[in-house]
Amino acid sequence: MGRLYLCATPLGNLADITLRALQVLKQVDLVVAEDTRHTRKLLDHYGITVKTTSYHQHNEREKASSLLAELDKGREIALVSDAGTPGVSDPGYILVQQALEAGHEVTVLPGPSAVIAALVISGFKPYPFYFFGFLSRKKGERQQQLKDQEDNPWTGVYYEAPHRLQETLQDFCDIWGAERRVAVARELTKHFEEVFRGSFASALEHFSAIPPKGEITLVVEGKTGTTEVPLSADGELVREAVNALIRAGADLHQACRAVGKALDLSKSQVYRLYHR
Incomplete structure (x- = not known):
């Protein structure tokens, strides 16, 4: 053999x-x-x-x-x-x-290994973590992948091409929230190694002003905070508000986020109330 x-x-x-x-x-x-x-x-x-x-x-x-x-x-x-x-x-x-x-x-x-190197230099909790690899190049599929992972409390590691970084960071801002933290590791172990640490919003601003080059690994902070639904939350009111937004043209993700912002609830809390 x-x-x-x-x-x-x-x-x-x-x-x-x-x-x-x-x-x-x-x-x-x-x-x-x-x-x-x-x-x-x-x-x-x-x-x-x-x-x-x-x-x-x-x-x-x-x-x-x-x-x-x-x-x-x-x-x-x-x-x-x-x-x-x-x-x-x-x-x-x-x-x-x-x-x-x-x-x-x-x-x-x-x-x-770029996965492990980026994870340990990110400054985020290194365990538990998941490795996703490259998100889809297609916008709709990429956004759905991010929606599926939004509530994951584990630290996540993603690969991305430099010419798609700004678009991907914008999707993270829109779906996970602009203030969630990220470490963008670029050109690890090379002469122009860079690790940008900050919010998705600040990372988007930085790399919009200075378009990136080279290999990129994103390390993203897991979802923090409680996902329990407050006892005082009115499930019927939430369902009515979400359904109204859906009838107006929003998808379920957009409707849950908007209702959550209005009622001071997280999107995941609204989602749970909606499906009760």
């Missing part, structure tokens, strides 16, 4: 590679890379001449069969991403699943 190594690589600073990762990259038969040109810079820096092949989101399903064939021959393969730990938010898990099902050995080489 063959062996598949899941090899973490630096986020940006090449000195962050581990000694074990260098040892494995030198000894394997093949390095499977998200972008071979990007990975070749790392390998050349350390004088590693191993053969490479591409494995990315556009070819991962068809490429997996040929990689499994190499493992069947008893070969050793190292899977790497452009940066960080492979299989977290880039191709990898399909190959891992199929390799395990075929009886091959799968080994992880721990190392850099």
